[in-house]
Amino acid sequence: MFSIVFILQILIIHVLVVGCARITESRVQVLPALITLLEPKGVRFLVEDPAPGTSLIEFHYSINTPLLDVDAGRWNYDVRAKTGMKSAYQHIIAVSIKYSVSRDVWVHENRNVLLNPGDIVYYWLNALVDDLAYRLLEQRYIIPGDGRPVQQNQSPCDDNLRLMLDEKFSTFDLNTWQHEVTANGGGNREFQVYTPEQGNVYVRDKTLFIKPTLTSDRFDEDFVKYGTMDVASIWGRCTSNYSNGCLKQGDGRNIVSPIMSGKIRTKLSFRYGRIEVVSKMPRGDWIWPAIWMMPQKNEYGHWPRSGEIDICESRGNVDYGGIGVHTVGSTLHWGTDYHSDRMRMTHGHKKLQGLSFGEKFVKYTLDWDALGIRVYYDGELVLNASTPKNGYYRYGYLPFNPWENSANDAPFDKEFYLILNVAVGGNNYFPDGVPNSRKPWENKSRFAPGDFWKKKNDWYATWKGEDAAMQIKSVKIWKRVD
Incomplete structure (x- = not known):
């Protein structure tokens, strides 16, 4: 669930200068385009300004026809004027996807092309910066579903699938699931401590509830501000000391985790197969649910070299600039x-x-094999990440290959396990500056949990009992055995 504000940080090392060899140029960054659909038809490309002095960006693209190197595309357009940040932000909010910009953007729209779910936009970009050309080659984007069901062999009767788990939650089975118990906040410094308490993870009426609650309800207000949260002493164990996850000390400004919540994972792990989770997302400001997977072993190294599979993530806000609880993403x-x-290259x-x-x-469904990873919502294809023919290293223009001598689908060729959790807040997943959002903290603040807690009366009013919980009816896991 490491959902990073990606567009500011992605570094394209492999850039071409016309007439020269492949070089590295730290000042110029030609980043992949953000591609969205227009209504009733058409496509929009947004590209962040590569550098001061950019005078032109060429867009070359085709639909369902790969472009090798600098092949001429079906469509070829020059854009000679960039768009200001305010206008760009309005574009971004309109397409309901997390995407942050620090500079102006270049926008190209084509309202004459009709795209369908599963279509692949192959494209390359050429930026003219101070009369030198910088290219980003061999890019692609897969069009996600638009509401029409996609039929693509999702039958659980597949002879090559063996059922490993059929969880209907008559009870919470500790032989199947294990709790994460830590206040580390994950990779995004979220505001919760994960506990094994029944108020945070429980089963009722054959439904699993993962519910965030107030730490002050379990202890008191002074504990949140000035207390010592010794995780192992309170809950009997601590599963991760990353970012002081086993011990938090409040001093008034730096507070202990103001929210208690739940995070569970399967004890089993597998490579290739299918997962089906029937779930309802929580509603409530700044709640962040996720159904996701992590590698059993970090065989390729630290995150994200060993991969992460996010089957679905959402924001609980009802009103959050089009990217709240009406939108769910897979990455x-x-x-x-x-x-x-x-992550932006494999997101739907x-x-x-x-x-x-x-x-x-x-019903959230993951189909996973050596050919790629596909995610469906109620049978509709939302993410179709086909394994790149030359591997993820070349597909991502990475500075070096952490998966050398591995299969093309590395790092997604190892065993992963399933995680269900509900986080709150953090310093990345909820972007700053969304109009009318009344966000109580800034992502760069050193005191974000405290700023969040001071505005409790605003956001806690949106947490309506069990509506604030992620509710799961069933989990099924099949392993591919061919």
Whole structure:
């Protein structure tokens, strides 16, 4: 669930200068485009300004026809004027996807092209910066579903699938699941401590509830501000001391974790197969639920070299600039380090009209094999991440290959386990500056948990009992045995 504000940090090392060899140029960064669909038809490309002095960006693209090197595309356009940040932000909010910019952007729109779910946009970019050309080659984007069901052999009767887990939650089975118990806040410095308490993880009426609660309700207000949260002493164990996750000390400004919540994982792990989770997302400001997977062993190194599979993530806010509880996303994380996470190249999302993901149960399905990873919401294809023919290293233009001598689908060729959790807040997943959001903290603040806690009366009013919990009806896992 390391959802990073990616567009500011991705570093494209492999850049071409016309007439010269491949070089590295730290000042110029030609980043992959953010591609969205227009209504009733058409496509929009947004590219962050590569550098001061950029006078032109060329967009070359085709639909479902790969472009090798500098092949001419079906469509070829020059854009000679960039768009200001304010206008760019309005574009970004309109497409309901997390995407942060620090500079102006270049925008190209084509309203004459009709795209369908599963279509692949192959493209390359050429930026003219101070009369030198810098290219980003062999890019692609897969169009996610638009509400029409996609039929693509999801039958659990597949002879090559063996059922490993059929969890209907008649009780909470500690032989199947294990609790994470830590106040480390994860990779995004979220505001919760994960506990094994029954108020945070419990089963009722054959439904699993993972519910965030106030730490002050378990202890008191002074404990949140000035207390010592010794995780092992309070809950009998601590599973991660990352970021002082086993011991937090409040001093008034730096507070202990103001929220208690739950995070559980399967004891089993597997490579290739299918997962089906029937779940309803929580509703409530700054709540962050996730159904996701992590590698059993970090065989390729630290995150994200060994990969991460996010089946679905959402924000519980009802009103958050179009990226709240009406939108759910699926993402693969991979790269050489925090700054080179290529998540934007393997991301899909779905936005509902009418009922939100917090008002209905949805079946989230992951299909995973050596050919790629596909995610469906109620049978609709939302993410189709086909294994790159030359591996993720070349596909992502990474500075070096952490998966050398491995299969093309590395790092997604090892065993992973399933995680269900509900986080709150953090310093990345909820972008600053969303209009009318009344966000109580800034992501760069040293005292974000305290700033969040001071505005409790604003956000806690949106947490309506068990509506603030992620509710799970069932979990099924099949392992591929061919």
